[in-house]
Amino acid sequence: MSVSDCRILQLPVIPDERGNLSFVEEHRHIPFEIKRVYWLYDVPGGASRGAHAHKRLQQLLIAASGSFRVTLDDGKEKRSFFLNRSYQGLLIPPGIWRELDDFSSGAVCMVLASELYDPEEYIRDYQEFLEFSR
Ligand code: TYD
Numbered sequence: 001m002s003v004s005d006c007r008i009l010q011l012p013v014i015p016d017e018r019g020n021l022s023f024v025e026e027h028r029h030i031p032f033e034i035k036r037v038y039w040l041y042d043v044p045g046g047a048s049r050g051a052h053a054h055k056r057l058q059q060l061l062i063a064a065s066g067s068f069r070v071t072l073d074d075g076k077e078k079r080s081f082f083l084n085r086s087y088q089g090l091l092i093p094p095g096i097w098r099e100l101d102d103f104s105s106g107a108v109c110m111v112l113a114s115e116l117y118d119p120e121e122y123i124r125d126y127q128e129f130l131e132f133s134r
Contacts (some may be wrong), residue, residue, distance in 0.1 A: 001093040003072045009060065015086045022087040024060070024112060030091065032114040038095045039064065040100070040109040048101035049109075051131070053094075053123040058114040060089040061100075066107030073097040075133030083109075097129050098125035 011029055014021040026034045040049055050070075061070060067084035074096055081090050082102075089112070092098060100109065115121065123129045 001095045002074040003096065004079075005056065005075050005093050006072050006096060006115075007091055008081065009091055011062075011087045011089055013040065020087075024062075024089065028074045030060050030065045030089070034112045034114070035116050036113040038111050038113070041107070043068075043103040043107060045105070047103065048099055051098045051124070051126075052088070053097045053129045054115075055114060055121050055123065055132070056094050057121060058094060059083075059092045060112040060121075061092065062086065062089045062110045062112070064110040066104035068100055068104065068107050068109055069102040071099045071101075073099075075130050095119040095133060097123075099128065 009020045009029065011024055024030055024116065025033065061083065063083035064086055069080060069082050070090055071078060071080045072092065083090055123132055
């Protein structure tokens, strides 16, 4: 997988003067079954998250509130996305190193994941990641 396989998906929007609504359905708007949902919040200014890759996990990252930057790296090339729309999701296939930073105040990063949590499935060492990606 390469950073060119990472892309922004436009999710449905139901505009409403009472407040807009967006949604995601597995296999319809995203190409995987959703086994887990988690979210990052109360991120202090200047903090960064991530700094790892996954061997099998696919994810969709959504800026449910506020904004943040996601820097992706396939071992050869880097690509950066700034997420700030609640109706967009960043699709990240397996084997991509990611770092999240530049969180706005009140930002919420919601993550839809294709696998249950499994620490064995993480690559947390960058040199190991470079070997894995070759
Ligand atoms: P981690 O994925 O390393 O967070 P980040 O990459 O955003 O810095 O997870 C941080 C901690 O939370 C780690 O101890 C594992 C735990 N965790 C779970 O128990 N379940 C989960 O679904 C996730 C994502 C993390």
